[in-house]
Amino acid sequence: MFDMTTLGDDAIAAKGWFESHKYLILRRLSQLGILALFLTGPWFGIWIVKGNLASSLTLDILPLTDPYVLLQAMLSGVVPETAAIIGVVIVLAFYFLVGGRVYCSWVCPVNMVTDLAAWLRRKLGIRTTSQISRSTRFWMLVLTLILPLVVGGIVWELVNPVSMMFRGIVFGMGAAWVMIVGIFLFDLLVAKDGWCGHICPVGAFYSLLGSKSLLKVNASQRQACNDCMECYVVCPEPQVIKPALMGEKKGLSPVILSSDCTNCGRCIDICAKDVFSYGGRHATKIDECKREGEINRGVRV
Amino acid sequence: MSEAERKNEMNRRRFLGNMLKTACGVGLVGLGLGAYSKRASSMPANYIRPPGALPEEDFLGACIRCGLCVRDCPYDILFLGEVGDEVATGTPYFIARTGPCEMCEDIPCVVACPTNALDHDLKDIEDSRMGLAVVIDQENCIAFHGLRCEVCFNVCPIRNRAISLDMQHNTRSGKHALFIPVVHSDACTGCGLCERACILEEAAIKVFPTHLAKGELGKHYRLGWKEKEKAGEALVTPDTEHRYNLPEGMRYDQQGEGLIIEGEAEKTPFSSNPLDTLNSGFMDK
Structure with missing residues (x-):
């Protein structure tokens, strides 16, 4: 093997260490930098971006709204405000151009956890496989969009580890770390790229969004x-x-x-x-x- | 059946089987999520939603858990529910005893909300109904012991309309008055300033979500005097008015004052109602 x-x-050997880790470093800078922009306010009182990935306001002027969360809200009967509509159009346009799953690898904080798990899997030589299909995430996406229609609330956001981790870091974690550790162990021990590559409906949504990027x-x-x-x-x-x-x-x-x-x-x-x-x-x-x-x-x- | 056909058939079966398995798994996850969402939508009675929040069920569909209301609250009273809290994860709330709503006139939390989970039609903070204050412990509220406190009455931003003082006779001493705080739901916004201000170790006046704080009259109930007002006349045969045979210069008021001896009214600059004195200086507000 x-x-x-x-x-x-x-x-x-061919390119040097830096050149052969260039995009990895840039991605970490992007992921941590985005978190930092949200954290300068609560930590140092310098407000650059308020809110979180679901909806934010940058420098009190630029609204950005997550289309996936807003879609769930709209399916449970919400008419969004103008700021949210402007914000969602900007975000949609951005990911439509650069590729939806750029969200996954350059923005999403869970990516750092699952990348760590994947790296450790390689180091430890763990080769477990699971029966979970890569299409499961699209079923999950359908499920999370049906639930607001049936139950009448943004049900997925009660457990969504992506928003939980980001919100946890910016606003307070509570017991959300349990879920993050769970994903880490799942990816490490149960299935390679188990969460991001198989189950996560957020990635599935952005994948569809960027299908013509x-x-x-x-x-x-x-x-x-x-x-x-x-x-x-x-x-x-x-x-x-x-x-x-x-x-x-x-x-x-x-x-x-x-x-x-x-x-x-x-x-x-x-x-x-x-x-x-x-x-x-x-x-x-x-x-x-x-x-x-x-x-x-x-x-x- | 040829070899290729059989292979095709097997592939088709495997494909359908896998798909069915995935669909079942995801379906189970869905059932779990649905059940969890029902449980997660219960809230402790002392968790109060920000001003303008839609009714809880609609709110959970509308709030995208972005925390912009939390950030724009100038008094930093709002929190987002964390995993493990007894409130839907990521949704905003405040706890009146430790941090009540200060009722900003420009309502920045509502303005910040991108999805109308905090209703943008709310323009006047006095119209908001975050909850309802209730004088919940009448055994420990010191006003009921005949002691002067009135702190809740005095901190109430909708003074004398949301909380008024009701003067009652102090039966213990037999000669003093009780000034009992009474909350009026037509004016109380549920901001919770009274709860924070309550001087007891554990507040005797507390804000609760309106559905917990209020009773509801049966829909079939008709209040006779209101029906009479609506109709403009009595709906039953009126009682014949009772008449007393009184000496000259005396009348009897059936509805209130009782025996009236004409020409005997006291001349005094003070009102007979002590509340007028308490409120003097505030009434022009």
Whole structure:
């Protein structure tokens, strides 16, 4: 099987430590930075962003509202205020362009927990698998949207670990840490990428939202791939890589088109051969990619 | 059946089987969530929602748990329910005894609410009904012992309308008065300033959610005197008015004063009602 002890060594040797962890570091900065913007108020009295991810107000002018939570509220019969409508349009537009699951890998605080669990799984060599299907999250999404219609309240928000963790950090955690530890243990011991990749309806919602997004990861240098398989190991949604990376003979686009892709960029970091890069959705012409690749290589040499 | 067909059939069965399993699992989660949501929507009696909050059931559908009301409260009285609290996770509340609503005129918490869970139609804070104050312990409220307190009456921001003092005879001493605080639901906003101010170790006046604090008359009830007012005349044959045979210069008022000896009214600058003296200086408010 795959040797976990040398995972990432090739990339570090080829590109250096920083370059082979670039997007990981940027993602942590993004996740922690967003939390910091919400925390300067309650901690230091400097109010930059008020509220939490469900709805916030930045510098007393910019409203941002989570479309998934607002949708649940509207299904239980709410007519939102203008600020919420403006906020939700901005958020929808943003994720529609950059990819819905950018929320998962660049914003969501639970991602730090599940990434830690995945990292520890690799270190400890835990290989448990579960029967849970990756489509479960879409069933969960349907469920969370039906419940407000039946029960008449935002039921999912009573237990949603994503909002609980963020709200917990900003407003007070209570016993919510139990749930976060639960997710950590579930991902560590029961199923690889169990929460984010299989169950979480928030990710499912954002996945649908970004299904036509413009920003995509592109295996533009796929002819340079040496089949080391490291991208599959670190990817939280490894099923999305194969069509783009291995699909040259079938004439498939090198762009990772699946909306399950979180645009986290771990594949870009881990690849010693620089196969992957961020690019546009429509950068599909292979010739063009090759040319771009040559130019890139030229710059690097 | 050919090999390929059988394989297809097997795949189809496996696919349907897996889908059914997932659907059942998610369905069970749904049942659990539904049951939990019923339990989680109960609130302790001393947890009061912010001004303008919709009725609890609607509120739980409308509030997206963003905490903007908490942030915009200038007195920092609002909290979001945490996991383990007996209130729906992430929803705002305050506890009157420790931090009552100060009744801001511009109602910033309502303005901040992005979803109308706090009703934006609420423009005058005096129209809000967060709960209702109740003089819950008449054994320990010192006004009932004939002691002068009136703190709740004095801190009430809707002075003399939400809480008035009712003068009663002190039967213990036989010669003093009791000034009993009485809450009027047509004016009380449930802000809880009275509860915080109550001088007892444990407040004798407390704010409760309105549905706990109020009784309700049976829908079939008709109050005779109101019906009479509506009709403009008595609905039953009126009693013949009783007449006394009194000496000259005397009358008898059936409705209130009793025996009236004309020309004997006392000339005094003070009202016969001590509450007028207590309220002097406030009445022009």
